[in-house]
């Protein structure tokens with residue numbers, strides 16, 4: 001990963017760009033406010049000046065809010081065709097992708113066409129997957145519109161859809177040509193979605209970047225008010241963490257697993273509450289509290305470190321409470337597809353900014369930590 005400032009400069013502000021390098025692909029993530037204003041020249045630059053036929057895949061909600069700004073930089077003759085996906089996790093299915101592929105074919109999309117994934121993680125995962133399989137693979141550019149998509153799902157090349165049997169069970173690795181992350185898009189995001197996405201940034205601080213952790217501690221008010229300058233700093237630092245981790249380990253054989261901090265119990269909470277009660281980042285927040293308890297009980301972190309990390313997670317709340325049997329949550333952690341041959345990988349923190357993967361965390365240890373997490377919830 002390289003950090004360049006400035007990388008691209010058209011008529012807009014100077015914006016940082018972060019390079020993701022994997023064996024399959026190398027691409028830049030450009031981050032800043034006002035990027036949509038220069039979208040067309042940026043796309044021309046990314047596609048080496050040849051304007052391909054372009055299709056925006058978005059949701060009616062996002063398009064209603066942002067289509068004017070989105071289309072503004074395109075000359076009339078080069079305007080992209082817009083195709084809609086219904087928003088919501090329940091539409092993240094193979095049937096939706098098939099219908100979209102059919103629409104693309106009818107609209108005349110070919111091997112040289114370019115897809116623009118304009119939406120949150122659901123749109124991004126489905127558009128990336130469509131790009132992976134349409135005519136055996138076409139190009140796409142990510143233009144993420146939620147904080148979660150900006151700091152997490154638009155990076156790393158994982159694309160796919162859900163099955164009734166489980167989330168993200170069908171998919172492919174397919175990297176975007178580039179990611180354009182316009183911070184202004186976050187101004188219309190519901191507050192709960194912003195806070196939920198920020199939990200992934202807190203995770204990035206805990207596992208990898210003590211400086212980001214401190215920045216989140218010291219600027220909470222301005223970040224939670226969605227101040228564009230502070231959000232740009234947070235998104236940039238969080239993207240650097242993920243870009244660095246996936247650049248070193250694309251297919252999750254080792255290092256990439258650290259991104260799963262808080263997710264073992266987090267995924268169990270999502271499953272126990274049928275993906276309805278909590279947003280993903282909220283479930284991860286509770287899961288992170290449980291992971292902090294395991295780390296504390298094993299002596300990996302001090303009481304002060306525990307308090308700093310737990311306080312930061314809670315400060316970016318409120319995190320909604322939920323009801324679940326702790327033993328059931330522990331049982332559900334075996335549904336986590338990150339387990340390797342029956343062993344459950346568990347990410348521990350060994351201090352702010354450092355981690356360790358343990359394969360020997362026992363069910364009783366997890367039960368104790370889950371009970372402690374539920375106690376914290378009851379005290380709120």
Ligand SMILES: NC(=O)c1ccc[n+]([C@@H]2O[C@H](COP(=O)([O-])OP(=O)(O)OC[C@H]3O[C@@H](n4cnc5c(N)ncnc54)[C@H](O)[C@@H]3O)[C@@H](O)[C@H]2O)c1
Pocket residue numbers: 059061062065087088089092119120121122123125145146147148149152153154155156157158159167168185186187188189190193280
């Ligand atoms: N591929 C990966 O590596 C990866 C990583 C993490 C999560 N994911 C996936 O991401 C998905 C969740 O993504 P998400 O949290 O972005 O949810 P989402 O895509 O459902 O978006 C959340 C809500 O925000 C709305 N929205 C989006 N942008 C908006 C804007 N700018 N202003 C106002 N409203 C806006 C959407 O319409 C939606 O209602 C899950 O399917 C998850 O599996 C993938």
Ligand SMILES: [Zn+2]
Pocket residue numbers: 152200263280284
């Ligand atoms: Zn996550």
